[in-house]
Every structure is written in structure tokens, then in C-alpha cells.
Amino acid sequence: MVQDWRKLEVVDRCVADSYETPTMAETHSLQDLQQPAVSSKVFVQRDYSSGTICKFQTKFPSELESRVDKQQFEETIQTLNNLYAEAEKLGGKSYLEGCLACLTAYTIFLCMETHYEKVLKKIARYIKDQNEKIYAPRGLLLTDPIERGLRVVEITIFEDRSIGSGR
């Protein structure tokens, strides 16, 4: 709450003339320098049309229309879907891993990372990369779906303090 008040003050003082003077904004309030306020969150749900495999809907949420390109977003989600498909693939690698685990009475899990975990790390790197390159500059932030139990992709929309934007 306090944060909001401070922001309001800043806006008032700057005559709300958009962020043309970001420096002004910065000097005005410490809050501005730090992470901007979260305006809302969008949740991209799972796509269960092919079963319980991990796949997210590529439908472009309306709330993001003014923030990011549709193509870009869809590409991100599609890549994520591909990565998850790779993680869950029933291939020779996963089979061998299973056999090895059986033979070692599952003690192998103490030292070795499973295939899925490896791909999850890859996904985390990808998301971080996407955030840095594409989403953060647009005031958005993707949350790794693993933190939500692979149920949703949470996209945090940050307040845009430019004039005429959000609240």
C-alpha cells in the first residue's frame, strides 16, 4: 500500500507525463528504482487435448495484446512444449536409465540426475533467456511452470508507468 502511495506521489509530481523522464522518476522515488509493481498476472493453462503429456496452450491471452507480439509469445510456448515433450519422451535413454536404476537398487538417483531433470534445467535456462531478451523489456515476466506443478505458465504483467498505460 505504501508503495502505491509513493508511486502516486511521483506520478503527480511528474505531471504524469509518461516515462519520458525516467531519470526524474528514479530520483523521485526509491520504489521506482526497484521492481515495478505487479499489475496483473496471466495464466496460460495446460493443453490436455493430447492426453496428460505436458503441453501448454498456445492461445494468445488478450491481456498481453498490448504488451508483446503474438508470434513471439506463441513461439515461446511452442518451444516450451517441445522441450517438455523431449523430457517425457519414452526413448532408449529413459529406458536405460530405468534399468540402471533397478540394477543399483535406485541408489543411482543419489548421484545421477534424471533425464527429466536435465531437460527441466534446460527449460529454466530457456525461460530465463526469454525473460531477459524479450519479456522483461516489455514489462512481463514468465514464471517457470515447474514452480506451479506444471499446471500453468504464469506471466506477470508489470505496471507501465508511461502515461496512458495501466493504473
Add this chain to the structure above:
Amino acid sequence: MPGFSGGGVGGGVGGPVSAPPRPFRPSRYVPVSAATTFLVGSTTLFFCFTCPWLAEYVSAVIPIYNAVIFLFTLANFCMATFMDPGVFPRAEEDEDKEDDFRAPLYKTVEIKGIQVRMKWCSTCRFYRPPRCSHCSVCDNCVEDFDHHCPWVNNCIGRRNYRYFFLFLLSLTTHIMDVFGFGLVYVLHHRQQLDTPHAAVTMAVMCVAGLFFVPVAGLTGFHIVLVARGRTTNEQVTGKFRGGVNPFTNGCLRNISHVLCSSQAPRYMGRWRSPQAVEVQPPFLRPSLTEAQLEAKVLDNGIQNDRHSTRSKSSLDQMESQSADAEPPPPPKPELRYPGLPRADTEESSLLTEAPPTPSMYKYRPAYNSPGRNHTALSHPNKMIRGESLDSPSPSILQSSRQPSYRSEPSSLDGATVVGGSVGARRGGGERGEGPGGPGATGVTGGMSGYSLTGRSYTSYPSSLVLSAGGSRSSSLRSAQTAHNPLATLQSEGTTDTSYKSLANQTPRNGSLSYDSLLTPSESPEFESAAHELSPQKPHALFPLATGATITGQSEVVSPSSPLQGYTSPFLSAQIAQQREGQLLQGSATFSSPHRAYLRAVSPTPPSSSGPSETHHLLQHNQDSTSRALRAPSSSSSSPGVRSLEPPVSPPPRSLSLGKSHSYTGEAGPQHKPRSTGGGTVLGGGGAGGGQQAPQSTSRTVVANHTTSKPGGGVKKVTGVGGTTYEISV
């Protein structure tokens, strides 16, 4: 061997605490201890007494082979016991908020052409993915839930099903081996059966023989399940009996999926990487293309199918996938209806800012009685304004552009607008007209009617309605207390049948919602709802009574729950504080069977501020109906309506105080009668409604479980969802 099944506290540095610590129950460990004892004990005896002879006289390979099988069995047993079965972490507040309180209890999704229903889990606060089920023993939603196995004291789910299956296979093999080799020994020592070795061998054979039948049976059962690609849960509940299983990929693929797929990841206790990406303005903006503009108009971003709700909630009650006992969530309001005109810009803006989260609904048991449905269907016009929005169908309701209106549960139907105000009358009149209101469509009309009415008495909405089920803008409801709250509730309920909130709002007997409020369970939503209710834009139009009613509703909210995700712009800290007080009082009020009306006054603010507060609350309620929905009980103080009759009623506080006393003393039973009346009430208290039966009062009640001491005249009551409210006494 304690199972990991609960996941307990979310581990990891950054990991969130997803599940509350559970009490230690020693009885849970009896079967697993027995199983372990038998397994290890018998095998040890076998190795000590039988194997030496076998190694010497038959083959040295036998003990080695048996040892390998035994170790394999033990390893799988340990994995099945200690491995996280695939517990979903609780959804965070923000995610829950996304669902309006009109959210339906079920969401249908199509999987390979087959409609599958996803049920709302009120404990975990999300729609359960397909094949997921909530285990009541572990109090967690488990992915690909198979069953809860007492012998390993753990749920069997996606992650550990393989180990469980292999455990069964290896155990069967092991039992057969032990029995077989024991038999060989005994047959060779027929003349020396009195020796201890023989005796022990025979004892071990008996144990093995005894366990062989059930274990082999279970193993065979699971072999069939794996081949068919089903879980025990699905098989036992007869999900695909005679139907097609959308989760099967063919026998071979199913088997390979179980045995050869990579180990699924853990969701709980994950190491959360700190946010390394900095988000700083200025932000880039894409240029709006025509297609985007078009899409904007057409699509509201909702990706899930919403219309699975309708009559399912009542049916679903019967269903029980597992021993789920959580109440169904309130119906989720549909997204804004693009075609609906914005009746009130300020309200709209308010709404858009903070999507209402009808958590209350989500906690309500799906008591959508078929009767209620009938009522609603037969009297589509009877719905209160808020209801009218809902009546057509969940989707229509959803479409309401004014979330405040939409989200309000219809349950409070009885709580018509506080009497005396124009709005109240209109509300009453509009009831019937709701659907055919000013707007062209029923929905639209209702909405516009609602909005109009809302304007006159802003504060009525949600807060009033809130009462147990996150009622819809109660303005209508609260205002007209004359109606039989139950009836109103029923009509309201019918519309919301499919909604999660329905269950909350108006149980068949009207007391359900109240009871559910009483039942401790996590219901942060109530709190948030209440909070939402209270902050209102000041409209000094409503009679105090209405305001009081509303306040009452908001009062229910537990002070501890902060507004989640967003802050109402109108909610000043003071109001929030007041609200909390009021809520407490309101809840206390509910308890008293006589005066169900909510006391809007919070204990903290001076009495003089009470009325103004009420107004504020009322206004706010109207604006943020959806938000308000959360507020439980407070609205139920319908009986209180009577007391609210005087337009400027004395601060409810005093009234509530009186009530709280009676309340305190009351135990659960009281709630029932009260809740019936109260349910509708929340808002309803509607001053006008004075005549309402006491039933309206109790609806929301939180009070039921007065847990804490009346410190300084403040009583702590445990409400639904385990929230604790402080009621000033």
C-alpha cells in the same frame, strides 16, 4: 516408516510452504510397520534357518538369488514408501484470484475427443488436472492418483507408481520363492519336523502362504490396470466402465510408459531460483495490428472451457473419486461479456482492476440441490439482480462486464436491497425483470438493471450477498429481506448450481453455507472477499441498514487475510481496518438466531463512523461484487436486517455485541438454524427484509467455532477454511 506423501512443508530455500504441517497420527503407521516387520522378519528367518541347508544340499545360487529378489523388493518398497507420489503444491493466491467467484465447480476439457471433467479442489485451489485426485489422508492433490496405500503409508501416484508396481511383482515372486524353498526343505526333513529349523521354516511358510493370496491378487489387478492404462481410482470409481479411456495408448505403450519413462520431477520442495531478471520501465510496446485489435474484441483470454458446470455440481456431490471431502469451489464467473454495455464506468474500472475472487464459492460444498436448480429454472426472473445475471447460464454470468455483479452469489437472494432506498424497490421489482431488464438480453438486462440499481445503492452488492457463498451483489438481496431467505437462496442457488460458489451459497436447507463457514478449513478467500466487500466507494445513498448488512458481510472476513493480489483503490487503510472489525462483529452477529443482520460496525472505529462506513461498504460492495464474494458470513446476517430497518441504525456494533454473547455460547447446532436464514443474508440483511426468518442470519457464520478467548472483548472464531476471525464481544 513415515511416508513422504504429504510433502509437508515445502522444502528448499526458495520453496514455498505449500501444505500445512499435519498432526502426527500413530495409527497411520501400523500397517506399514506390520508390513515391514513381516517382510523383513520372515525373510531373515528364512535366510537364517532354511538357506544354509539349501545352499549346502541343493545349490549355492539359491540364497544369492533369494537375496537379490529380497533386496529388489525392499528397494521398491522403500521407494514406494518414501517417494513423493507427485504432490501438487497449493496454488498461490494470485492464481486463484483469476477465477471469479462464479467459477464453476467443474471445467471440461477434451482429451482425444472425450470430454473429461476437471474438478475444482478447494483445498489446493486449482482445477485438478485430469487423473489427479485429492487424497484425504495426505491432504494433497496427487498427479495421476492411483490410490492411497496403507501398507506403505503413502499415496501412489505418477512418480512412484512404477516402484509400487515393481514392489508388488517382486513381492509376489519373493513370497513364492520363500514358500517354494521352504517346502523343499520341509519335504526333505519330514522326519525331523520337530527341530527348530523345520519349525521356523514351517512358520515362515505359513506367513508366506497367508500373504500370497492377497498380494498375488493385487498384483494381478495392477497388471491388468497397467495393460489397460488405468489407475486404481478410475477402475474403482468406474470411470470408463463401458466407455473409452482417453488416457490409454495401447497395451505396449502403456506398459512401457509405466516402466520405462523417465522419472517424473518433484513439484514440492524444489529449489526456487532467485529472480535474476530485472524488469524496469520503460517497456517496449508492440504496435497494434489490425488482427490484434480484432482479437481483442473477440477474445477475452479465457482459454478454458467454462460450461461444464451446470447440473454437475449436485451430481458431483455423489461422486467421490477419492475420499474427497472438500466443498466444491464457487462457480467461476465467466469472462466479461464483450457485448454488454458498460453500465457504470467507475464500477467497471474498479472491477477490471481487481478481478474478484470468489474463493468463498470455491469452498462451498456443492450443495447445489437439484431442487434449487429447479427453482431457479422455474423462476428465472426471480433472481435478484445479481442472480439474473447468473441465471441464464454460467457463461452469461461470466459475461457480465461488471464483475461485481457477476460474482455475487445469488444465494443472498433474500437479501434484497435494503429497504427504503429506491434501489431496494427497484431491486425487488427488478427481480422479476432482471432478465428482461433494460438490457436487451436477460443477461444484459439483468446487468444493466443491476447496475442501475447498483448505482442507487452501491454498497449493497457483494458484501450483502456474500454471506456464505460469496453472494452476488447483494444489493438486491439484502434489500429485500421480506423474502424468505431460503427461497431466495434457492432461486439464487439454481442459477449458480454449476458454480462452485453455489455450493457455498445456499445449501438446500440454507444452512449449508453457514455450516461450511463454520467448518474450519482454509478459507482465505472468505477473508479476501470480506475485505473486498468493505471498501466501497462512498455513496451516501443507501440506507444505513443496507450498509450495515453489507458491512456485516465484510465483517466475516478474517482480519488476517489481506486483499490479495490487488488492492481496491477505494479501500483506505482505515476502512480496511474498520471492515475487519465489522466482519468480526458480523460473524458474531450471525450466530445469534434472532438478529441475523450483520453489524457493519467494526469494533475499532468510533460508532459515529459506523454508518458512514456502512455506506462505504455498501458502495464498495456494489462495485466490487466479485471481490466481495469472498466475504463469507458477514452477509448472512440477514436476520439482522430487521435491526437495520431504521435508515440510520445505530452502529451495529452495539447490536453485535449483544449478539456475540449469545453467539459465543452457541455451539455448532445453533448454526444450523441460523445458517439457513443467514445464508442469504449477508447482505441481505437488507434492512427492508426485517421479516426474514432468523434463518437468514446464520448463513455465513463463522462464529461457529469459537476457539479463542474473548480477550478484551474479542472472541476468536474459527470459520470455514480454518480462518480465525476475531469478534468483538
